[in-house]
Amino acid sequence: MASNKPEISGRVGERERLDRALTSTRPEFLAIYGRRRIGKTFLIRNWFAGKARIFEVSGRYGGTLADNLRVFADAMSDAFHGGAKLIVPGSWHEAFRALEHELERHRSKQKWVLFFDELPWLVTHKSGCLEELEHFWNRWCSKRPNIILVACGSAASWMLRHVVHGHGGLHNRLTDTLRLLPFSLAEAHALLADRGIPLTRHQMVELYMVTGGVAHYLEKVRRGQSVAQIIDTLCFAPDGALTGEFDHLFASLFSDDEIYRRVVSQLAGTRHGVPRDDLLRAVGASSGGGINRILVNLEEAGFIQTVIPFGRTRRDRFYRLVDEFSLFHLQWIEGRRRSKRGDWMSVRGTAKWNTWAGLAFEALCLKHVKAIERALGISGVRAEASSWLHQARDRDDAGAQIDLLIDRADDVISVCELKHTVNPFTITKRYAEDLRRKLAVFQRETRTRKNLQLVLITTAGVLANAYARDLVDRQVDLDAFWS
Numbered sequence: 001m002a003s004n005k006p007e008i009s010g011r012v013g014e015r016e017r018l019d020r021a022l023t024s025t026r027p028e029f030l031a032i033y034g035r036r037r038i039g040k041t042f043l044i045r046n047w048f049a050g051k052a053r054i055f056e057v058s059g060r061y062g063g064t065l066a067d068n069l070r071v072f073a074d075a076m077s078d079a080f081h082g083g084a085k086l087i088v089p090g091s092w093h094e095a096f097r098a099l100e101h102e103l104e105r106h107r108s109k110q111k112w113v114l115f116f117d118e119l120p121w122l123v124t125h126k127s128g129c130l131e132e133l134e135h136f137w138n139r140w141c142s143k144r145p146n147i148i149l150v151a152c153g154s155a156a157s158w159m160l161r162h163v164v165h166g167h168g169g170l171h172n173r174l175t176d177t178l179r180l181l182p183f184s185l186a187e188a189h190a191l192l193a194d195r196g197i198p199l200t201r202h203q204m205v206e207l208y209m210v211t212g213g214v215a216h217y218l219e220k221v222r223r224g225q226s227v228a229q230i231i232d233t234l235c236f237a238p239d240g241a242l243t244g245e246f247d248h249l250f251a252s253l254f255s256d257d258e259i260y261r262r263v264v265s266q267l268a269g270t271r272h273g274v275p276r277d278d279l280l281r282a283v284g285a286s287s288g289g290g291i292n293r294i295l296v297n298l299e300e301a302g303f304i305q306t307v308i309p310f311g312r313t314r315r316d317r318f319y320r321l322v323d324e325f326s327l328f329h330l331q332w333i334e335g336r337r338r339s340k341r342g343d344w345m346s347v348r349g350t351a352k353w354n355t356w357a358g359l360a361f362e363a364l365c366l367k368h369v370k371a372i373e374r375a376l377g378i379s380g381v382r383a384e385a386s387s388w389l390h391q392a393r394d395r396d397d398a399g400a401q402i403d404l405l406i407d408r409a410d411d412v413i414s415v416c417e418l419k420h421t422v423n424p425f426t427i428t429k430r431y432a433e434d435l436r437r438k439l440a441v442f443q444r445e446t447r448t449r450k451n452l453q454l455v456l457i458t459t460a461g462v463l464a465n466a467y468a469r470d471l472v473d474r475q476v477d478l479d480a481f482w483s
Contacts (some may be wrong), residue, residue, distance in 0.1 A: 034180030037216030059121025134169030182213030375480035
């Protein structure tokens with residue numbers, strides 16, 4: 001008889017860690033966090049299904065203490081009483097005592113997974129929920145080896161501050177922490193293939209540059225459409241699944257979402273990222289704990305990336321937007337009076353589309369550096385990825401920008417050029433001169449003694465001509481992202 005249990009794509013490392021919790025001989029307390037729609041609930045719910053008994057309660061967005069206690073009572077009913085109506089507890093102390101009682105009543109050697117989903121929404125102001133959860137773990141769960149307590153949340157900053165790095169009763173109590181990131185390009189491709197949606201690698205790249213590796217977005221893809229039709233349906237149709245996603249995403253993740261949106265919007269307007277001080281001035285923020293927390297939150301949620309330029313320190317760091325969906329929304333949807341089906345097909349191949357595709361492909365490459373290193377055969381070599389910018393000092397000086405450098409312990413620096421094209425990329429005489437100048441400026445300004453290796457990372461290969469043979473040391477194509 002065929003199983004109705006959903007297949008879980010990717011997440012190999014995470015699944016191994018969840019299995020270790022299942023086979024552990026001690027009580028386990030796991031924290032799992034990651035942006036909304038990334039697949040946290042799906043992973044926990046479906047991986048433990050059939051392997052353990054599960055008690056699951058999920059916080060209600062914008063809910064009050066009374067709302068969440070009602071949700072808790074419903075969860076108790078589902079887990080222990082077959083859906084019968086129960087009296088709603090009057091406080092979180094009563095709620096956790098009732099849970100203890102039921103678990104004692106259903107005592108067995110079988111594992112119990114106590115899954116508190118969207119914990120930040122359960123912990124309303126002065127509700128006492130977090131304190132009672134701490135007490136519940138320390139007084140009761142920590143003595144029972146068949147308990148796996150899972151605290152899950154989309155608000156990365158809250159989870160880090162109150163659970164992962166909390167200084168209260170949960171300090172040093174966690175046994176494992178899982179940060180769920182978007183699927184890689186290859187994992188996203190496999191997810192769609194498992195659902196009977198075969199795409200070529202070029203098609204998958206275009207779809208990924210719109211949706212990223214966000215599981216929920218990919219699950220909205222339907223069979224029988226071209227990639228252009230898929231994007232039109234998801235993002236430009238009035239009832240498209242992702243038409244209003246950007247606003248909802250930020251509102252649900254961050255309590256003061258307006259400043260977060262300003263940061264992301266500012267970063268979307270630049271190709272090479274923004275230095276920290278320039279970013280603060282642009283969004284009207286002063287240096288300090290507030291903006292530091294905002295930037296950490298955005299990075300932990302996978303929206304932005306901190307870049308420390310080659311040869312510099314953290315004081316010189318700048319930030320890049322690497323979330324594909326945010327970049328797409330701000331480029332193509334934000335500010336439009338009306339969107340309709342057919343919009344995406346009408347802009348593909350235009351100059352604006354080519355500019356966006358180049359930027360989106362750079363973001364994709366920055367998130368797949370390990371795959372690029374494997375393609376270069378340096379997985380076993382200690383290496384550090386960075387970028388580099390030299391601003392011209394005067395009219396006689398030449399500025400230069402390198403988006404991706406891989407500084408290797410084998411005395412080589414891989415200087416990577418990232419090119420998104422439909423047809424094989426052609427190195428012209430002018431571009432060849434620009435490459436030579438860029439390498440010379442980098443060598444002069446950094447005074448590096450390492451050998452420079454020019455790497456072209458492309459979507460369609462490089463046209464074999466004299467300039468390519470003379471300049472390019474290594475080529476990396478789309479096969480690298482599936483290796």
